[in-house]
Amino acid sequence: MILAGGDRGGGPAKTPAAGGQEFQRDAVLLKDLVFFWPGQARATLRIPRFAVPSGGKCLLSGPSGSGKSTLLSLIGGILTPNAGSVTVGGQVVNTLAGARRDAFRGDNIGFIFQQFNLVPYLSIRENVLIPCRLSARRRARAAERGGSPEKAAAFLLERLDMAPNLWRRPVTKLSVGQQQRVAAARALIGSPPLIIADEPTSALDAEHRLDFLRLLIQECESARASLIFVSHDQSLARIFNWHVRLAELNTAGA
Amino acid sequence: MSRFWYLLSLAGKSAWNRKNTLVLVIFSIALSTTLLIGLERVRSQMRENFIQTVSGTDLVVGARGSSLQLLLYAIFHLGGITNNMGWDSVRRIASNREVAWAVPISLGDSHQGFPVVATTRDFFTHYHYQRDKDLRFAQGEPFAGIFDVVLGAGAARKTGYALGGKLTISHGSGRSGLTEHADKPFSVTGLLAPTGTPIDNSLYISLEAMEAIHLGWQGGAPLPGVHIQPERVLKFGLTPKSVTALLTGLKSRARVFAVQREINDDQHEALTGVMPGVALDQLWAMLHTGETALLLISGLVTATGLAGLVSAILAGLGERRRELAILRSAGASPRDIVTLLSLEGVLLMTAGVLFGLAMLCLLIAGLGPLLAESYGLGLRLSPPERGEWILLGGIMAVGFLASLIPALRAYRLSLADGLSVST
Numbered sequence: 266m267i268l269a270g271g272d273r274g275g276g277p278a279k280t281p282a283a284g285g286q287e288f289q290r291d292a293v294l295l296k297d298l299v300f301f302w303p304g305q306a307r308a309t310l311r312i313p314r315f316a317v318p319s320g321g322k323c324l325l326s327g328p329s330g331s332g333k334s335t336l337l338s339l340i341g342g343i344l345t346p347n348a349g350s351v352t353v354g355g356q357v358v359n360t361l362a363g364a365r366r367d368a369f370r371g372d373n374i375g376f377i378f379q380q381f382n383l384v385p386y387l388s389i390r391e392n393v394l395i396p397c398r399l400s401a402r403r404r405a406r407a408a409e410r411g412g413s414p415e416k417a418a419a420f421l422l423e424r425l426d427m428a429p430n431l432w433r434r435p436v437t438k439l440s441v442g443q444q445q446r447v448a449a450a451r452a453l454i455g456s457p458p459l460i461i462a463d464e465p466t467s468a469l470d471a472e473h474r475l476d477f478l479r480l481l482i483q484e485c486e487s488a489r490a491s492l493i494f495v496s497h498d499q500s501l502a503r504i505f506n507w508h509v510r511l512a513e514l515n516t517a518g519a
Numbered sequence: 520m521s522r523f524w525y526l527l528s529l530a531g532k533s534a535w536n537r538k539n540t541l542v543l544v545i546f547s548i549a550l551s552t553t554l555l556i557g558l559e560r561v562r563s564q565m566r567e568n569f570i571q572t573v574s575g576t577d578l579v580v581g582a583r584g585s586s587l588q589l590l591l592y593a594i595f596h597l598g599g600i601t602n603n604m605g606w607d608s609v610r611r612i613a614s615n616r617e618v619a620w621a622v623p624i625s626l627g628d629s630h631q632g633f634p635v636v637a638t639t640r641d642f643f644t645h646y647h648y649q650r651d652k653d654l655r656f657a658q659g660e661p662f663a664g665i666f667d668v669v670l671g672a673g674a675a676r677k678t679g680y681a682l683g684g685k686l687t688i689s690h691g692s693g694r695s696g697l698t699e700h701a702d703k704p705f706s707v708t709g710l711l712a713p714t715g716t717p718i719d720n721s722l723y724i725s726l727e728a729m730e731a732i733h734l735g736w737q738g739g740a741p742l743p744g745v746h747i748q749p750e751r752v753l754k755f756g757l758t759p760k761s762v763t764a765l766l767t768g769l770k771s772r773a774r775v776f777a778v779q780r781e782i783n784d785d786q787h788e789a790l791t792g793v794m795p796g797v798a799l800d801q802l803w804a805m806l807h808t809g810e811t812a813l814l815l816i817s818g819l820v821t822a823t824g825l826a827g828l829v830s831a832i833l834a835g836l837g838e839r840r841r842e843l844a845i846l847r848s849a850g851a852s853p854r855d856i857v858t859l860l861s862l863e864g865v866l867l868m869t870a871g872v873l874f875g876l877a878m879l880c881l882l883i884a885g886l887g888p889l890l891a892e893s894y895g896l897g898l899r900l901s902p903p904e905r906g907e908w909i910l911l912g913g914i915m916a917v918g919f920l921a922s923l924i925p926a927l928r929a930y931r932l933s934l935a936d937g938l939s940v941s942t
């Protein structure tokens with residue numbers, strides 16, 4: 266099923282979000298968004314409308330260099346659009362002042378990247394706990410779920426098939442698949458309502474790719490988090506509610 | 520606040536992770552600290568030592584000449600010999616109604632390289648150091664008989680003489696080639712307790728003894744054929760005709776300028792009255808250029824250390840862009856990134872400075888006694904003083920500013936990178 270700009274705009278508004286919180290609107294809503302990378306004459310993104318309903322799991326695909334990561338940075342409030350609005354969980358992100366935007370991201374969004382997801386000098390557990398250290402809300406929700414953030418981290422790691430005997434290992438000694446599972450635990454800890462994954466499986470082989478994805482989706486569902494998942498592996502589409510091709514959203518290339 | 524501590528712990532772990540590269544940086548900062556603080560300590564304790572040595576004396580009087588030379592020679596036994604002042608002037612000044620006490624001293628001879636000071640027994644009661652400390656006898660008592668000698672603590676320790684020991688005095692000063700007053704041996708009647716001043720390295724005899732050993736001498740050599748037996752010296756008039764200097768204490772310190780003017784305007788003899796503090800200030804002013812040069816050099820060493828710090832952190836930044844993006848994604852603001860990186864610099868600075876202070880303590884503990892012995896420079900292990908705090912603060916402040924260079928670079932990198940660092 267394809268969610269093109271606009272046709273699911275209203276979204277399932279009453280889906281309860283994580284931590285008992287309710288999103289009144291879509292998990293993510295972009296309107297009339299325009300973004301130029303500084304110094305570039307052509308806009309990288311022009312998106313009239315893009316909505317991810319609360320609790321939705323959306324696969325975003327598109328060729329390399331088409332602007333997928335740029336879009337995720339805009340949703341995460343790392344970048345701000347030149348025009349239009351970015352709304353996450355009912356909050357207009359792009360008009361927040363810098364530090365508030367950073368805090369909002371820490372409170373509400375869990376990120377997983379393609380590779381090198383871990384801070385090399387921190388233990389596995391400390392890597393998972395980073396969001397709890399930087400966001401009081403994530404810390405509180407992790408404690409609510411697990412008793413303490415540390416217990417929540419241990420719980421998540423086990424759920425993601427990271428056996429406790431691995432936890433003492435320096436993160437640089439983990440396989441890529443293990444690293445990605447630690448990164449997923451970090452994204453999920455403290456139950457942020459939105460998980461953004463930027464090609465987290467492209468460094469994994471086909472077999473581990475599907476395992477990882479299943480675990481991630483299962484955890485998102487149990488935390489009732491929305492998921493935006495970027496991949497150019499179209500075969501993954503059947504696992505998601507929606508599959509969006511960036512080219513269909515983005516009118517900048519046209 | 521807990522965010523600050525978290526960033527601090529991150530900075531610490533990150534630095535620890537790269538300890539092999541950073542240990543050199545820390546060491547060079549430690550070295551600069553040792554140098555800078557060590558110089559300051561030598562400088563300030565040298566001054567303190569000098570001032571404390573003369574702090575109980577209000578005016579040093581001698582023949583007209585350079586006040587600094589007189590002070591250095593009479594009190595510290597340093598530098599060139601000054602002209603003597605007449606005994607009449609000694610009596611005249613001693614009887615001045617403003618003068619509480621006056622102790623004449625005569626220098627020139629030595630024993631095994633230690634200066635021999637001829638003075639009166641008043642010296643042991645009136646001389647004070649460190650403002651109000653009396654001279655104390657560790658053993659024995661002041662000289663009483665004509666050929667009695669009292670030893671300073673250092674001279675006693677190094678020569679090994681005990682009470683009752685016999686020694687002879689050499690004519691002139693120096694370590695070799697001196698003629699001995701061999702026919703007039705002295706016996707040790709007292710050993711002084713340590714003072715940390717040049718007194719420790721001196722021998723004390725009476726003015727009469729000084730006259731006695733020079734009976735039958737002329738122009739620095741015994742007159743041939745003239746020999747006066749020690750038992751017979753008392754038959755001669757042993758009052759000196761002149762002395763090197765007169766140390767005085769006033770009844771009222773406030774009158775020191777008036778008395779000094781009176782002495783400088785003396786009608787009978789051309790004299791100089793020296794206020795020790797003022798003369799020492801002249802000395803410090805003379806040393807100032809040299810001190811500034813040393814300070815400049817250690818400043819350059821510090822700058823090199825800091826440059827090492829900055830470049831070590833900058834060099835690590837490239838491979839840390841990923842890590843910064845991860846922190847940003849988890850809610851860290853660009854300001855947090857600046858804090859993290861500058862904390863890392865400050866941590867390295869602090870480690871370097873503490874290590875440097877530790878090295879300095881070891882140096883003082885190890886070399887202090889040697890310095891005290893060879894240069895009379897009593898370095899003490901003590902908490903940092905004002906000047907040292909200022910320097911420490913300065914090092915830390917400059918170190919903090921230097922840490923901002925990589926921090927601001929990380930700030931710009933992380934803004935430009937956002938979440939997408941292509942490593």
Ligand SMILES: Nc1ncnc2c1ncn2[C@@H]1O[C@H](COP(=O)(O)OP(=O)(O)O)[C@@H](O)[C@H]1O
Pocket residue numbers: 302303309327328329330331332333334335336935936937939
């Ligand atoms: N940090 C950046 N600075 C300037 N331009 C960038 C930056 N990152 C990406 N771009 C530009 O934006 C385009 C889209 O990049 P990106 O969003 O990373 O694409 P994708 O994730 O789909 O591969 C690229 O072609 C590039 O020109």
Ligand SMILES: [Mg+2]
Pocket residue numbers: 333334335463
């Ligand atoms: Mg990308």
